[in-house]
Amino acid sequence: MKPNPKTQTIKVDYLARVEGEGALYVRIKNGKINDLKFKIFEPPRFFEAFLRGRRFTEAPDITARICGICPVAYQMSSIHAMEKILGIQISGPLRELRRLLYCGEWIESHVLHVYMLHAPDFLGFPDSIQMARVYPDIVQTGLRLKKIGNEIVRVLGGREIHPINVKVGGFYKIPPRKAFLELLDDLKWARDAAIGMVRFTAGLEFPEFERDYEFVALSHPDEYPFNEGRLVSNKGLDIPVDAYEDHFQEIHVEHSNALHSVLKARGAYFVGPLARFNLNFEKLSALTREVCRDVGLIPEVRNPFKSIVVRSVETLYALEEAIRIIEHLEMPEAPAVDYSIKPGTGHGCTEAPRGILYHRYTIDAQGIIQQARIVPPTSQNQKTIENDLYHYVSGHLDLPKEELTWQCEQTIRNYDPCISCATHFLRLEIEEVE
Amino acid sequence: MAARQDPMIPLPYRIETVQRETGDTFTLTLVPAAGDQIGPFAAGQFNMLYIFGVGEVPISISGDPSESGKLVHTIRAVGSVTRAMQRLKAGQVIGVRGPFGSSWPLEQAQGNDVVVIAGGIGLAPLRPVLYTLVKYRERFGKVILLYGSRTPEDILFRRELEKWRQRFDMEVSITVDRATGRWRGNVGVVTKLIPRAPFDPYSCIAMVCGPEIMMYYSVLSLKDQGVPTECIYISMERNMKCAIGFCGHCQYGPYFICKEGPVFRYDQVESLLNKREI
Amino acid sequence: MAERKKPKLAVWKFASCDGCQLSLLDCEDELLAVADRVEIAYFPEASRATVKGPYDLSLVEGSITTPHDAERIHQVRRMSRFLVTIGACATAGGIQALRNFQDVREFTSLVYASPQYIETLKKSTPIDEHVPVDFELRGCPINKYQLLEVLNAFLNGRKPNIPDYSVCIECKRGGNVCLMVAHGTACLGPVTQAGCNALCPSYHRGCFGCYGPKERSNPSSLSERFLQMGWEHSEIVRAFRSFNAYAEPFRKESEAHETKS
Amino acid sequence: MVIIDTSALQNLFQLLADEEYQLIGPRISDQAIVYDRIHSPDELPIGWTDEQEAGRYRLKRRNDSHYFGFVVGPHSWKAHLHVPVQKLWEAQRDGPSFEVRLHNDSPPKMAFIGVRACELRAIAIQDRVFLQGTFIDSHYQSRRKNLFIVAVNCTEPGGTCFCTSMNAGPRAEQGFDLALTELVDKNRHVFLVEAGSARGQALLERLPHRPASEADRQLARTLLEKAAQRMGRQMETEGLKERLYENLEHPRWQHVAQRCLSCANCTMVCPTCFCTTVEDVTDLTGETALRIRKWDSCFTSDFSYIHGGSIRSSTSARYRQWMTHKLAGWQDQFGTLGCVGCGRCITWCPVGIDITEEARIIRESTVNP
Numbered sequence A: 001m002k003p004n005p006k007t008q009t010i011k012v013d014y015l016a017r018v019e020g021e022g023a024l025y026v027r028i029k030n031g032k033i034n035d036l037k038f039k040i041f042e043p044p045r046f047f048e049a050f051l052r053g054r055r056f057t058e059a060p061d062i063t064a065r066i067c068g069i070c071p072v073a074y075q076m077s078s079i080h081a082m083e084k085i086l087g088i089q090i091s092g093p094l095r096e097l098r099r100l101l102y103c104g105e106w107i108e109s110h111v112l113h114v115y116m117l118h119a120p121d122f123l124g125f126p127d128s129i130q131m132a133r134v135y136p137d138i139v140q141t142g143l144r145l146k147k148i149g150n151e152i153v154r155v156l157g158g159r160e161i162h163p164i165n166v167k168v169g170g171f172y173k174i175p176p177r178k179a180f181l182e183l184l185d186d187l188k189w190a191r192d193a194a195i196g197m198v199r200f201t202a203g204l205e206f207p208e209f210e211r212d213y214e215f216v217a218l219s220h221p222d223e224y225p226f227n228e229g230r231l232v233s234n235k236g237l238d239i240p241v242d243a244y245e246d247h248f249q250e251i252h253v254e255h256s257n258a259l260h261s262v263l264k265a266r267g268a269y270f271v272g273p274l275a276r277f278n279l280n281f282e283k284l285s286a287l288t289r290e291v292c293r294d295v296g297l298i299p300e301v302r303n304p305f306k307s308i309v310v311r312s313v314e315t316l317y318a319l320e321e322a323i324r325i326i327e328h329l330e331m332p333e334a335p336a337v338d339y340s341i342k343p344g345t346g347h348g349c350t351e352a353p354r355g356i357l358y359h360r361y362t363i364d365a366q367g368i369i370q371q372a373r374i375v376p377p378t379s380q381n382q383k384t385i386e387n388d389l390y391h392y393v394s395g396h397l398d399l400p401k402e403e404l405t406w407q408c409e410q411t412i413r414n415y416d417p418c419i420s421c422a423t424h425f426l427r428l429e430i431e432e433v434e
Numbered sequence B: 001m002a003a004r005q006d007p008m009i010p011l012p013y014r015i016e017t018v019q020r021e022t023g024d025t026f027t028l029t030l031v032p033a034a035g036d037q038i039g040p041f042a043a044g045q046f047n048m049l050y051i052f053g054v055g056e057v058p059i060s061i062s063g064d065p066s067e068s069g070k071l072v073h074t075i076r077a078v079g080s081v082t083r084a085m086q087r088l089k090a091g092q093v094i095g096v097r098g099p100f101g102s103s104w105p106l107e108q109a110q111g112n113d114v115v116v117i118a119g120g121i122g123l124a125p126l127r128p129v130l131y132t133l134v135k136y137r138e139r140f141g142k143v144i145l146l147y148g149s150r151t152p153e154d155i156l157f158r159r160e161l162e163k164w165r166q167r168f169d170m171e172v173s174i175t176v177d178r179a180t181g182r183w184r185g186n187v188g189v190v191t192k193l194i195p196r197a198p199f200d201p202y203s204c205i206a207m208v209c210g211p212e213i214m215m216y217y218s219v220l221s222l223k224d225q226g227v228p229t230e231c232i233y234i235s236m237e238r239n240m241k242c243a244i245g246f247c248g249h250c251q252y253g254p255y256f257i258c259k260e261g262p263v264f265r266y267d268q269v270e271s272l273l274n275k276r277e278i
Numbered sequence C: 001m002a003e004r005k006k007p008k009l010a011v012w013k014f015a016s017c018d019g020c021q022l023s024l025l026d027c028e029d030e031l032l033a034v035a036d037r038v039e040i041a042y043f044p045e046a047s048r049a050t051v052k053g054p055y056d057l058s059l060v061e062g063s064i065t066t067p068h069d070a071e072r073i074h075q076v077r078r079m080s081r082f083l084v085t086i087g088a089c090a091t092a093g094g095i096q097a098l099r100n101f102q103d104v105r106e107f108t109s110l111v112y113a114s115p116q117y118i119e120t121l122k123k124s125t126p127i128d129e130h131v132p133v134d135f136e137l138r139g140c141p142i143n144k145y146q147l148l149e150v151l152n153a154f155l156n157g158r159k160p161n162i163p164d165y166s167v168c169i170e171c172k173r174g175g176n177v178c179l180m181v182a183h184g185t186a187c188l189g190p191v192t193q194a195g196c197n198a199l200c201p202s203y204h205r206g207c208f209g210c211y212g213p214k215e216r217s218n219p220s221s222l223s224e225r226f227l228q229m230g231w232e233h234s235e236i237v238r239a240f241r242s243f244n245a246y247a248e249p250f251r252k253e254s255e256a257h258e259t260k261s
Numbered sequence D: 001m002v003i004i005d006t007s008a009l010q011n012l013f014q015l016l017a018d019e020e021y022q023l024i025g026p027r028i029s030d031q032a033i034v035y036d037r038i039h040s041p042d043e044l045p046i047g048w049t050d051e052q053e054a055g056r057y058r059l060k061r062r063n064d065s066h067y068f069g070f071v072v073g074p075h076s077w078k079a080h081l082h083v084p085v086q087k088l089w090e091a092q093r094d095g096p097s098f099e100v101r102l103h104n105d106s107p108p109k110m111a112f113i114g115v116r117a118c119e120l121r122a123i124a125i126q127d128r129v130f131l132q133g134t135f136i137d138s139h140y141q142s143r144r145k146n147l148f149i150v151a152v153n154c155t156e157p158g159g160t161c162f163c164t165s166m167n168a169g170p171r172a173e174q175g176f177d178l179a180l181t182e183l184v185d186k187n188r189h190v191f192l193v194e195a196g197s198a199r200g201q202a203l204l205e206r207l208p209h210r211p212a213s214e215a216d217r218q219l220a221r222t223l224l225e226k227a228a229q230r231m232g233r234q235m236e237t238e239g240l241k242e243r244l245y246e247n248l249e250h251p252r253w254q255h256v257a258q259r260c261l262s263c264a265n266c267t268m269v270c271p272t273c274f275c276t277t278v279e280d281v282t283d284l285t286g287e288t289a290l291r292i293r294k295w296d297s298c299f300t301s302d303f304s305y306i307h308g309g310s311i312r313s314s315t316s317a318r319y320r321q322w323m324t325h326k327l328a329g330w331q332d333q334f335g336t337l338g339c340v341g342c343g344r345c346i347t348w349c350p351v352g353i354d355i356t357e358e359a360r361i362i363r364e365s366t367v368n369p
């Protein structure tokens, strides 16, 4: 192949190893990029529209269907928004159990991404099954780790995908303590395996690539964030969740069925593991921080390719947290708290594996949803992904096309984009487009 | 062998030959693969045939009851298990449980005319009857076979039919629903052959096997000829999962087809046969 | 065993949440064994490598919602010897079929700032409205053990053991106490197809119908009971209008009560 | 017959446990009285009862401390004898052939505590199906053979009970090792105990007991007679079989089909229903095959499926099959009716379809063909 032709086009019709359907189109003319589109053509599914008229109790199950990869995040964000409206405060064991459920989803989703979607890029395989032929132990470890994450979700949520046991106010049923304790042995094995996972991923080769991002994540005074906190950034953002829409805005661009979200003040921003890590490093457990220091991973990490290491770090943390919760678990008196319905508007934002997931609902006195708005992480990262691609491609125009294409894909996969949800961030008010 | 004791355990039988009968029908000849074998069978009984990992279905025995050791089954490929059977080759092993169910009334038939009426694959469970009739020909009165097939290509056991047709002491009539090619014989439903058949309605045994609707009209026609219902026998079919009276699937009114059937004297089931969805 | 040529497997996606195809990756214990028995020839969620068709077995996830997809499904059918639809989207239109009950243009403008960019069909429809389907695996999401059973049955040339009877049968086999009768909790189990092992009732929650109508589903009798239990017509409409809203028995039932609510 | 104190139940449990019986008895779980592993009489639903109506079941506190002051719940003993899912055998491929091995799950010795008269009859009916025909079901047999039964006479029938009509209760006549009648009044709370087998007798002798007086026996008789008069439901069985056979095309079958969900709950909860399906399954390699048996129901389409379709595709045909089998066909097949009047199918039908009502309407309105 001739390097550096006058005009060349990089076209990836179907982005592989991402959830959902996206495509990439780059046109390079005279050694310069003259067009770049990260397209999402996942068909629109109109969740926000048909949430209207549903009862508030249905939002967790309906929004879970936005994404089969991180349904817990959808359930949690919608439940928190509803609980805000109803004035419900969940504390004690029920809160711990929700955290545990979130741990399960992080472990499952991160391990899936690290071993099955992202690592093959670094090691030069088209997929993890091919990779398993050469590195069977690595893939087996990954599968076993993933299973443990799934087990947590299954025990507490009923099933791995679209769990059925969470609801506004708590859970339908609390599984017997025994069911949790039975997970402990596996979790402890997994904690050790996750240390290995951090080391393994830290040892991969990373392209030289750093940018000055605005990282946005939740931040909580005492914990590494899952369900709660203020929205903060490394560029001075520090707002309560319900001020989200004052600071963020979505733009619908022609080439994509997804909406781009930007900070009104500063444009593109970065959510997800890297953002959480950079903004909440001190809240990680001592062991996790020690392992990070061991492998030389300390904030601020600005190379998005290293997100694979950070995902491993968060997996380790989630495993530790799961062990802590189970070892100290007190069984709640009732599976859910009582409440009465009242009208209002509520906001919920939780940390999905891929970053912050924002929900806002307005319900009436009967509990019927009047308005709904959902902003998933992938749409928040989309602008940043496009920018990364622009910079990455500009810096690597000398690469053979084949290789550059693969690396473009890898650049996108850094964000673990869940394209199926990206198209479901929908707004209800028609905004003026300038 | 411990396995023998449980009636749900199939015994291994090796396929000795596979004979293609028509486009969708074939005959398997089976011999015991591990020494153990099922007990002797009577004409009209069936076995449960199991293909490893695929499933198990009830299939009538179509061979000669006096030939011991060998099992012959004629099968039409209609669904997943029977289609898998169609792909079997000589030398492969399948599982057999049986023999199960009631049999054709060959004892009562002695000294009487015998009318055998078959439709389609229904000829298979009646072939053991024909073998017996031929073998002990002198014990019976007139022997008549009326056989209906969809098309000339679907006619089963052609060579044997031809042999029997040539016998002076047997009356064989064949009809097809739809004539094709060089078919010069009867066209129409098998019931049309009944009024023309030369048997003594007051001293005969009729044995009928085929689709339920064909059996129903055949019996009406036999009754029209004056054959008493106690002298008419039919063979019924229902879903079966065990063939030993545990699964309940083959119930037909008060009967288990695997136990009291498949062969019934017509008056046993008369009140059920004209009802829908029994 | 003689070295047979491995059958080629393809996994296709239409409008969906990806959860059903993820079920395959969630078979942690069996995934490598599956990969041993079939050639994973096309599965973009898992691999960037693709092998050209035709494919022996295609798993199709998602519903048809755009003109482009309505074309694409025909190509998929032509390339597939055996086509199995997986999940409520593919078998019934999915949650996105809620649009079928409303004006989609209004939806689009409610949701997108520049609706002119959005190309979409009026209805979200199941795959079998477009092409013949060899087998349907229900569920929102599908049960991974049922998926393995379908693959297994395909590999062994047998009929999959995927019953079309009610959730109640699994519920009772599992020894649950019936929520409808003992707690007065509304449950769609009696009209919904089994497959989840009566998951919700096992968690003290009424079945909400992820697997769609069972064969001979009789929702109107169940609704009658819900009304006796104090439900409003509007609640019945919503109950039948979820992930399998467009499956005929559920659709008819929700429409019948919509006029009364 | 002897009298034992309630405290002797503890001894009874202990003696059975010493003989390595696994005790299974009534216990409260998920707002119902279920049959489950129990270890001590304290786990019994003391002071609880159940209110039952068509399609409705609720636990309620009694104002006394009866041990067995309730009737039958959602579970039946068949779950422990004719288990819902039974692996039958496993086969291994071996070249062109294969080897089949019977699955043996070596069940524990079980002691059932609190078996009602109707349930004893139901067990006898399933014995008839699985043990007394041409073939014997070895899986059922191995569970059944070491069974110890402690029966309890019903002194307070429930809202959907009609065992009297079916000649199956309320008094336990046979088929038990021990039978208890709970006698409670202001001054005492005791059990009148009768042994029904040598095993039961031997055990009884090891319990602290005293002879029963004639007054005790009379009290028990009176309680049972009163119970017999207070059945929540009734069914006239005289000539019922013939009436059903004559009315296979009665319009009532259509009427019930409007309401029936064909959900199969009635057959699942029925203590006599025995139908099953089998699944032949394989592992991914295709080297191992299994046959699994599961409870099935005549309400499913697969039940009557033969090549070309389901014979009983309509719900009316399925309900007709179920009811005529219970109340007619069973008689011809097994010499007894298939219903023992426990009322479970009425209580646990989500839409409250009532077999006694359906049978009554058919028998009272024969239509001319």
Ligand SMILES: Cc1cc2nc3c(=O)[nH]c(=O)nc-3n(C[C@H](O)[C@H](O)[C@H](O)COP(=O)(O)OP(=O)(O)OC[C@H]3O[C@@H](n4cnc5c(N)ncnc54)[C@H](O)[C@@H]3O)c2cc1C
Pocket: B046, B055, B056, B057, B058, B059, B060, B061, B074, B075, B076, B077, B078, B079, B080, B081, B082, B083, B121, B124, B125, B236, B237, B238, B239, B240, B241, B262, C159, D305, D306, D307, D308
């Ligand atoms: C007593 C008896 C004798 C029979 N004799 C013969 C014979 O000699 N030759 C022949 O070709 N066929 C015979 N049949 C019919 C044969 O059993 C069915 O064609 C066969 O079961 C179809 O199975 P399948 O898996 O190929 O079809 P599918 O349609 O795929 O059936 C799936 C399942 O349905 C059930 N099933 C479907 N059809 C029937 C049926 N007709 N009877 C019972 N269960 C059924 C089976 O459980 C089977 O496993 C007989 C049936 C009975 C009851």
Ligand code: SF4
Pocket: C167, C168, C169, C171, C172, C176, C177, C178, C179, C180, C181, C187, C188, C189, C190, C198, C201, C206, C207, D265, D350
């Ligand atoms: S809880 Fe629901 S699924 Fe279970 S038996 Fe009752 S109605 Fe059926």
Ligand code: SF4
Pocket: D266, D269, D270, D271, D272, D273, D326, D338, D339, D340, D341, D342, D343, D344, D345, D346, D355
């Ligand atoms: S038919 Fe109904 S009342 Fe009779 S034994 Fe069965 S469940 Fe009990």
Ligand code: SF4
Pocket: D259, D260, D261, D262, D263, D264, D265, D266, D267, D299, D348, D349, D350, D351, D352, D353
């Ligand atoms: S009678 Fe009741 S329990 Fe039985 S199948 Fe019909 S609705 Fe279900």
